Amino acid sequence: xxxxxxxxxxxxxxxxxxxxxxxTAHADEQFFPLQSYRVGPYAAGGTGxxxxxxxxxxxxxxxxxxxxxxxxxxxxxxxxxEVERGVEVYERLKSRPGIAAWNPLSVGIAYAMIDxxxxxxxxxxxxxxxxxxxTDGRVFxxxxxxxxxxxxxxxxxxxxxxxxxxxxxxxxxxxIVVLYHGSPYGKETIPIYKRLADKYGFEVEQIExxxxxxxxxSQWLSIRRAKPDYVVLRGWGVMNPVALKTAxxxxxxxxxxxxxxxxxxxxxxxxxxxxxxxxxxxxxQASGADYSVLQEVIKTxxxxxxxxxxxxxxxxxxxxxxxxxxxxxxxxxxxxxxAKFGKRTLTGDEVRWGFEHLQLDPAxxxxxxAKGLFHSINVTWDNHEGDGRVTFQQWDGSKWKVxxxxxxxxxxxxxxxxxxxxxxxxxxxxxxxxxxxxxxVSQ
Amino acid sequence: xxxxxxxLEVLIGxxxxxxxxxxxxxxxxxxxxxxxxxNFAQGAMLLFAALTFVSLVERGAPxxxxxxxxxxxxxxxxxxxxxxxxxxxxxxxxxxxFMATLGLSYVIEGAAQLLWGTxxxxxxxxxxxxxxxxxxxxxxxxDLFAAAVAGSLVAxxxxxFRYTRxxxxxxxxxxxxxxxxxxxxxxxxVWAAVWTVAGIVALVGxxxxxxxxxxxxxxxxxxxxxxxxxxxxxxxxxxxxIIGGLLVGAIEKLAEVYVGPSFGGGIEAWAAYxxxxxxxxxxxxxxxGQKLVERV
Numbered sequence: 001x002x003x004x005x006x007x008x009x010x011x012x013x014x015x016x017x018x019x020x021x022x023x024t025a026h027a028d029e030q031f032f033p034l035q036s037y038r039v040g041p042y043a044a045g046g047t048g049x050x051x052x053x054x055x056x057x058x059x060x061x062x063x064x065x066x067x068x069x070x071x072x073x074x075x076x077x078x079x080x081x082e083v084e085r086g087v088e089v090y091e092r093l094k095s096r097p098g099i100a101a102w103n104p105l106s107v108g109i110a111y112a113m114i115d116x117x118x119x120x121x122x123x124x125x126x127x128x129x130x131x132x133x134x135t136d137g138r139v140f141x142x143x144x145x146x147x148x149x150x151x152x153x154x155x156x157x158x159x160x161x162x163x164x165x166x167x168x169x170x171x172x173x174x175x176i177v178v179l180y181h182g183s184p185y186g187k188e189t190i191p192i193y194k195r196l197a198d199k200y201g202f203e204v205e206q207i208e209x210x211x212x213x214x215x216x217x218s219q220w221l222s223i224r225r226a227k228p229d230y231v232v233l234r235g236w237g238v239m240n241p242v243a244l245k246t247a248x249x250x251x252x253x254x255x256x257x258x259x260x261x262x263x264x265x266x267x268x269x270x271x272x273x274x275x276x277x278x279x280x281x282x283x284x285q286a287s288g289a290d291y292s293v294l295q296e297v298i299k300t301x302x303x304x305x306x307x308x309x310x311x312x313x314x315x316x317x318x319x320x321x322x323x324x325x326x327x328x329x330x331x332x333x334x335x336x337x338x339a340k341f342g343k344r345t346l347t348g349d350e351v352r353w354g355f356e357h358l359q360l361d362p363a364x365x366x367x368x369x370a371k372g373l374f375h376s377i378n379v380t381w382d383n384h385e386g387d388g389r390v391t392f393q394q395w396d397g398s399k400w401k402v403x404x405x406x407x408x409x410x411x412x413x414x415x416x417x418x419x420x421x422x423x424x425x426x427x428x429x430x431x432x433x434x435x436x437x438x439x440x441v442s443q
Numbered sequence: 444x445x446x447x448x449x450x451l452e453v454l455i456g457x458x459x460x461x462x463x464x465x466x467x468x469x470x471x472x473x474x475x476x477x478x479x480x481x482n483f484a485q486g487a488m489l490l491f492a493a494l495t496f497v498s499l500v501e502r503g504a505p506x507x508x509x510x511x512x513x514x515x516x517x518x519x520x521x522x523x524x525x526x527x528x529x530x531x532x533x534x535x536x537x538x539x540x541f542m543a544t545l546g547l548s549y550v551i552e553g554a555a556q557l558l559w560g561t562x563x564x565x566x567x568x569x570x571x572x573x574x575x576x577x578x579x580x581x582x583x584x585x586d587l588f589a590a591a592v593a594g595s596l597v598a599x600x601x602x603x604f605r606y607t608r609x610x611x612x613x614x615x616x617x618x619x620x621x622x623x624x625x626x627x628x629x630x631x632x633v634w635a636a637v638w639t640v641a642g643i644v645a646l647v648g649x650x651x652x653x654x655x656x657x658x659x660x661x662x663x664x665x666x667x668x669x670x671x672x673x674x675x676x677x678x679x680x681x682x683x684x685i686i687g688g689l690l691v692g693a694i695e696k697l698a699e700v701y702v703g704p705s706f707g708g709g710i711e712a713w714a715a716y717x718x719x720x721x722x723x724x725x726x727x728x729x730x731x732g733q734k735l736v737e738r739v
Binding site: 038039040041042043044046047182207208209210211212214215217218219221222224225237238241242245248249250251267270271272273275310311314 | 446449452453456457460553556560561562563564565566567572573574581583585655656657658659660661664665668695696697699700703707708709710711712713
């Protein structure tokens, strides 16, 4: 009996300690579920982005002991960039406590999650991509296409071409060909290019490249015949190096090809070899490892053998730096939300509030060690993009070199188009449009 | 007014692209001809060969040594495929063998990324991709080189099948497996040899496609370009693979440029399949495929 009783007491004590530990751990942790892709056709981008994101979370844990003492945790589920796998990972991880936000870095997975995350009241971050109209926080309270949506990207590219030509008035009579990926992503900007062409008086021709884009001879012969002043490359994956190589084949100069934000990485230019020399692409974050935050990641995270990239040469690459910036934005949203709701594990809805108040001016960006890495962000309850600035980089054969100032897209003229689209979405889905950001937050 | 020079440029570009498709299709034909298996893993083999070669070069191996080492690895892969995948499935229905190669393609793709990583690589085989002008028509030096390689490969195969013992045994097995067995040919040995040759074709195709696209995962997707070639040319004819490739290249480029704008563009991916389907209705065995005559 004595022995049985001792056993029961010991088990009860162990259970109590275990439960206490569990609750303590949950009380001090903020969880990031990661729908990553480290194998498959898009693994190069996935390993870079998620590597950068994890490196930054590790930096905050090692250097600061978490965000105000709240440790950041994460778990990865492999999606291979496939929508159904992304949804499966969502369903598998959504019951974990203390979820801060979802960051799938995939248009398809993000689209499939919008209804789910809205119901579950957890933010969905689609940095530099996603639905353009999800910028409108009145209709999409939980979706955040941070820094850049496809329309702002288009406007930024046109503004850059205008600056190269000597002003917006010089665009009149120019000819621009947009070579786009044959997918919903590629087609998203067709109307806005037409609209900007009408506004500025340039001629635009939009040519589709069927997925995956490993053959572009006919498209580039058509481009050669059209004799455009610039070609905008709105590509993805293998389409990008093939575009650059085929452009060389038909004699089109690389420095008159402007890549969009998914045609701007090392993976897009290295396979093209010499054909990519001089190619220019838009970006929201500069590449390179000279920034303070990158130096801290190298020293603190990689110094402790906790770096996520196998190949250290990739530190500071475009996708890695995008992951770092994404990490900064997520962590700062948590920090801002903690200032309002308390230094504890937050609910998804509380982190959503944090994102809706994510205002990092250049001084704060500098304080975070990211001066020059990205410009600033100013998210509000109804503007979920946050007016990110863009810059342009040119490939010199071995690295990207920034060749412009930080450029502001023409947000004011884009907003009415975005609101028209989001209003249609709200009507179709029977969504009540928010009129202020002061609704109660679920705790 | 119709621009003939532009038409010629599109046509020549299409024909030269078609030769690249033929390079992939030949690998399919070799295996189908001798074993009746549609080897869906051909694209994965191409990726594996190119990734192995470029990874060895990047690790400091000289070009020739890397080429030789990759060749040995592809031969080992071919023999292992025959031993571990096909031999246990002897006498199974063709669909079973096809599904086995489908599974094999995933295994090879996964193994390639596991061994050599997920990064993309540039591949320079020393042939410039800058064009030259002939009578106002731009022609790619690289595409001409690829055409010459494909032509040489076909000529080599013609000699191999006609004058070598192994080549003759390939033909015997292709004509009638049971008769070949009856005269003492060892089928497993022939199949191992043919998978080895398919591995070599994958290496040649992998280097040329890798130089064209960069060495990355999507190299394995070039099989999609070979399928309409096989339907048009016939699954068991090397000549058919060449002619089919040329036809597919020309059809898809001309369709994209001259018909595409009426459909909003982007039709070249399926234009070749439309042509292949149309031909299937008239000649189910393709232009050069062997007509199947069965006694019922």
